Each structure stands twice: as structure tokens, then as C-alpha cells.
Amino acid sequence: MTTPELVIRGQQVVTEETIGPAAIHISGGRIVAVGLPDEIPQGCKVVEADSDRVVMPGLVDTHVHINEPGRTDWEGFETATRAAAAGGVTTLVEMPLNSIPPTTTLEGFNAKLEAAQGKCHVDVGFWGGVVPGNFDELSSLYDAGVVGFKCFLVHSGVEEFPNVTEADLRRALPELKRLGAVLIVHAELPGPIEKALGEEAGAEETDPRRYETFLRSRPRAAENEAVALITNLSRELKTRVHVVHHSSSDALAQLRQARAEGVPLTLETCPHYLLFAAEDVALGATEFKCCPPIRERENREKLWAALAEGTIDMVVSDHSPCPPEMKRQASGDFMQAWGGISSLQLRLPVMWTEARARGFSINQLVQWLVSAPARLVRLDKRKGAIKAGFDADIVIWNPDATFRVEPSIIEHRHKLTPYAGQILSGVVEETYLRGEKVYDRGQFASVPKGVLLKRGDFS
Template sequence: MSQDWVLRGERVVTDTGVRPAAVVVRDGKVAALIGPKDVPAGLPVTDVGQKVVMPGVVDSHAHINEPGRTEWEGFETATRAAAAGGITTVVDMPLNSIPATTSREALAQKAAAAERHCAIDYGFWGGVIPGNSGELDAMIDAGVAGFKCFLIQSGVDEFPHVTREDLEHAMPILARRGVPLIVHAELTASEKPPEGDTRTYQSYLASRPRKWEDDAIHMMVELCRKHRGPVHIVHLSSSDALGEIASAKKEGLPFTVETCPHYLTFDAEHIPDGATWFKCAPPIRESENREKLWAGLARGDIDMVVSDHSPCTPALKHLEHGDFGRAWGGIASLQFSLPAVWTGMRERGQGLEQLVRWMCHAPARLTGLTGVKGSLTPGADADLLVFDPEASFTPDASGVLHRHKLTPYAGRALVGVVEHTWVRGQKVHTRGEPPPSPTGRWIRRPSTARRVE
């Protein structure tokens, strides 16, 4: 057993507010949350003063791409970057790896690739594709967090999109088991590539209109109402869908929504021609749309903010041509999602409690890990951050820990620096120091959050 120790500060983000407190860590768990002067004699204390102590971020949406496309990212590089960005649990998407995680056997291959290579704790989403309904129960038994599907082409052949008929077969199984279906919500009768000068961002934006998202969300509300199982919309970009989302929540449907740091940070008006490292799907939209997403978060229409880290090799971004039609869509962001969101929150007068609600509590709830991850509640894993919310920095290539250095956050001033990160009471990141050996574990969706030790 490890020795008990204490992390103490003047600004500790607890479930009941930000206050002076001390976190007692015992055997990798939060043993107690006590007053700063109530520390038992003899325990070693790390006192961070006015720096913020908060739970580690839970990122329920990242594409790590291993096995099969490890040259795009990989577990070692992704989780090292995540630890530096304050993320202590990451849940890996089922596509862009080969094989895609659409069967129990493929899940076993993914788990084997991750084992002993992760700096932080991790989980896996399974995938719903046409014809794999017979695999879903086995993947749930194995501990996946839930299931991802696409309503439009995913971009890779290994993960075909589903139709409404496919979902009518899959959703009763998921509803019976109480696990969420998470949905890439774009729906169209026919996809068309960007037209005109495809070096312009406006050509790409026009090729994926808001209506695609709005129509897909309308269909998923109907299916959620019919099957009564949890449905979660990933990477919401269209603010036009917020009214229907609010109505679904008011109705009491188990319907949740996320957005991403890039939709809250960037806007279409300021993306230069040829800057294909900004391409993602759905696209980054106009500034007025961005502000409406912020308002949706504040109202509770949007539940959480997660990275949608989706990197690729620089060659797939076609930098030499700057062609938005040919470039792979995805943004590298694991390391910078927490400071990017905090930067926007400070500008809008929002505080640390909301930050923890959106980036820690809500993703933990989605993945079945409430009381285990994303909280300083006694009994939870001691996943802790020391965060300086006033310090600023400007990312550059030399400091990027993702496998590839290409990210739209490079050169953009951000506020909020992660100084230390612990997972289950073990230090996994200290700013400016080499990372320790990987100690991350697979955290399965439970009833009891069983772990593979």
C-alpha cells in the first residue's frame, strides 16, 4: 500500500464550490476532503497555495487510431499529451483503428495495443455498423463505455454508416443494457464535395450545411423517444439544433449533447484560405454560431465539452495544395482542450465550477464513471490537477506532445496552465519534466467500474 498524502490549496474545486481544502489520498483514492487546517499530523503535504486543485478532466471523445493507423497517433503519444493537458481519463473512439472496434475480438486487439502504453486511464467505445447487432451484448459484457455510430460516411471503409433501419435493430439492445448510443449527427441524401475554389474555407463550410446536423438530430430525438435508451450527440456544431435539443430535454428524454473546444474557440470568418489543419466535420461555423453554442452551454442545452482529438499525418492534410476538398478532417487538440475552453470561459465571465461540470462531471456521467472519475468525492479515484488559471502560454511545435505537431492552437495565446497531474494518486505529469513510465489502466463501464489490473 502507498503512503497517505495530502494535496492542499486555497482554491479547491469541490462538488459544493471552490474553497480552501485539503484532499487526503490513500491507496489511489480520495480518502477525505477536509479543511486545510485539519490535516492529520505526520502526513506529507503538497501545498499549492493560490493555484487551483481540481479533478482530472474526463475526455470521452478521442481518436487514438491504434492499432492499424498508429502513424496517425497511438496510445503512448496521445495519453502523454493528454496528461500534460490535465486529462486523466480518455475514452477512445472505435474507428480509424484497424480493425475498427465493432466486435468482441476487435475490442480485445484494441485493449492489447493499449496495455502498458498509456500514461492515463482509458476506456473504449464500441461501434454500431450495419449487421453487427449480434456483437453488441458481448462488447457490453467486456466493458465498453457505449457505442458510436455515423449517420453519414465516416471517412474510412472499416466503419460504414448506419441507416435508420440499422438503428431500429441496435437501439433496443442498448436500451435494455442501459448504455448510450453516441451519434455523429449529419444526415443527407447525397454528399457533395466542396465546389469552386476548394482552397477557400467558405467552399468547405458551404458543403456541410447546418441542416445536415439539424435533420440528424431530429431523427435521433424520434428514435430516443421510441426506444427510451440514452442517446448522445457528439461534436455539436450547428446552433440551429439547440431548440430541438432543449425540447427533448424538457420532455425528459435521455438525450445529451457535447460540443468541442474548436467550435467554441475558432470561427469561419478567420480561417485562412488553404489552412486545412482547421478542417473537421461538422465544420467550424460562423462567429454568431459560436456564441450561440456558448449560450447553449450556459443554459444546459449542451452538457459537456470534449476534445474530439482526431489527428492524422501531415501529408493527409495536403498542406502543399491547401485543398479543403482533399484534406482529412480532424483537429489535434488533446493537449490544449482544457486551456482552450478555460480561455473562452474567462472571456465570458464563467468560473471554475462550470469548467469542472462541463469537462469532468458530465463526461464521467456519460461513460458510467460517476463517483469513480471526474470528482473529488471521497471514494473516487485520486485523479488530480494543479492548474494555474491566470497563467498564459502560446503553444508552439516544440511543446506539442501529440505524435504530429500540426494543430490550429499553435501560435494562439491561451490561458490556463496544467502544472501537475496525478492519476490514482500517482504523478503522471509535471510541467517541464520528462514523463514517468506509463501506468494507465483500462477502466470498464460498470455497474461497479470494474478494472483490468
């Protein structure tokens, strides 16, 4: 056996189906073997994880808004990827909007690649966008390396990324099928939202500081009808579609049925939908606003049940930061506040805290946070498992240690968070990217080691 450059050894190493003692042999940034813990060649460097630490593949987060170039006062590649490394995330995929320009043209994609160069502490891939009028750009964007495409069915919140209609989708989806690309969809329709806003405007008592006011403005029907549209188009056109940040439990039955029929449809939800409940959001606590909204406790538990049965495939962050003033904390006005929650750094501890309390295993956690997101973007031959031939992207964490979420521990640009004050289990201690340590108990590699991933590089 060739002497590896590095061996990471632990008693709780998470492989594809098991968790137990193992030694991970690493050379050239790749895992070359996974052996017994006492099978270590002489002369190689050994990292010894404490016996109660979990050693598992680095997290993959396919839903992250970094907003650079153009809105670096919201976030940026350097701060976002530091937060990722601190959270055990070794690969993320950046959304095509909130940057200026958006990733809807080849020119916009190149501007984003240039902005990201040399700043990333973890590996970063990119989504392209589908907007009205850019259909001729899709092929060139895909050839240039975006992993797939995102669209909105409702106003995105920024003017430079307009939403599409059914007619737009019927034009775009055949082209995406030809390319073999997945379309990921913000699945809310404007009709039910406009109706709800009209009813709210006519109500005698409407307090924008009350979370219930905002919740009524984003009714479940907006999601349910959007999911029905997307499901029917995916079924009819046989095109791969993925529903992002799903919140409404009412739509789960139709999603379950579509998947049983073999419709090429996958589904994600987010940590905030699985931790928080509408009943607990305080007056004016606009840090909890996101779209689709956090719904009631009963809805939350149905999302957990859908995760358990496999109707929901994965849990990703939908990291969506903004400057604090955009959250309208002074007025507490939910209706005017920006909708978005930053969960990139805390996805592992939030999910472990809640999953363990419900009896789920670490192996199930890995499926939701690592394996399924890697499959979504077809990185699953290179990332998402501790397996020979894969990138040596590894996180070592303490599942029993607890911590309180405080602004001082947050690495992303803005510290306002609905997680403030939460006591969470699961402390990330070390993060390795292709065998190099990029995070160690609050310290980062002096030089960012992440690379920019393009679709053609994934094999």
C-alpha cells in the same frame, strides 16, 4: 484518523459546489477525506499548491481517437496519453474507429486492449461501434467492458467503419436499451451533403482552397435533419442517445424541446467550435478542417449560450489526428484534406481562456470538462470529483499564467494544429493519477501508470 499516504493542500480546491481552502487526504489511490487545510496528520507527505493555483479533479475526455492498432502513424496510446496528462486529463475514452480492426467485434476489442497494454499514462476506457451487420456482437462487446457504442449517420471517412441507416438504428436501439447502453452519434445525414456537393459541382467559381467552399459542402441541414432523426428515435424507443461534436446552432431549439419533454438525450460540443470562427479561416488553412465544420461567429456565440443554459452538457476534444500530409497543406485543398483537429492537450486552457472572458466560473468549467463526461460513461461514482471514495485524479494549474501554442509543447504525435500561435490562459503544472504524479511541468512518470478501464470495473 488513519494517517493518509499523501495530502494535497491548496487555497483554491474545487469541490462539487465550491472553491476554497481544503486538504485532500489520499490513501491507496483513493481520496479518503477532504478536510480543512490545517487538519493534516503528522507523518504524511504533503503537496502544497501555491495559493493562486487551482486544484481540481482531473479532466475526463470521452471523445478521443487514438487509432492503435493499425494506424499508429496517425497517433498511438503512448503519445495520446502523454498529451492527455500534459493537459490535465486523467481519464479518456477511446473511439472505436480509425484503428484497424475497429472495435466492432469482440476480436477487435481484444486486439485494442492488447495494443494499449502498458502504454497509457492516464486511464483509458473504450467505446464499441455499431455498424451494419454487427448487431449480434453488441451484447458480447458490452459484457466485455465497452462503455457504450458509437455510430455514424454519414460516411466515417474510413471503409472499415461504415455508417448506419434508420433501419439499422431501429434494429440496434432496442438491443442497446435492453443492455442499458448509451448510443453516441455522429449526427450528419448524407442527403443534404450530397445535394450541397452537387450544387457546388455546378457552380462557375469553386475554389477548394477557400474555407467557404468546404463549409457549403457540410450544410447545417445535414446536422439539423440528423438531430431530428435521432431525437425522434430516442423519444419513440426511449433509448439513451448522445449527440457528439455538435456544431449547428439551428438544431438547438429541437434539442432543447426534446430535453424538456424528458427524452433521454445529451449533447456535447468541442473547443474548436467555441474558439474559432469560419470568417477567420485563411485561404488553404486546412488544419482547421473538421466534420461537422467550424461555423460562423454568430453560431459560435449561440453554442456558448446553449452551454450556459445547459442544453449542451459538456465539452470534449474529439481528438482526431492524422499525418500532416493528409491535411494537404501543399495544395491547401479543403475538399481533399482529412477532417480532424487534435485538441486533447489544450482543452483546459482553450476553454478557460474563452470561458473566463465570458464571465463563467471555474466550477462551471469543471461541470463541462469533468463531471458531465464522467456521467456520460457512468464513471461518476469513481471519477470526476474531489470527494471521499473517488479516485485521487487531480490536476494543479495556474489560471493566470499565459503561454503561446508552439509545436515544441505539443505531446501528441503530429504537431500541425489550428491552435498554433494562440495565446492561452491556464497552465497545467502537475497531474496526479490515483495519487501518483504522472506529469510535472513538462516531465512524465518514467513508467506509464494508466490502467485500462472496463465498464464492469467502474463501481
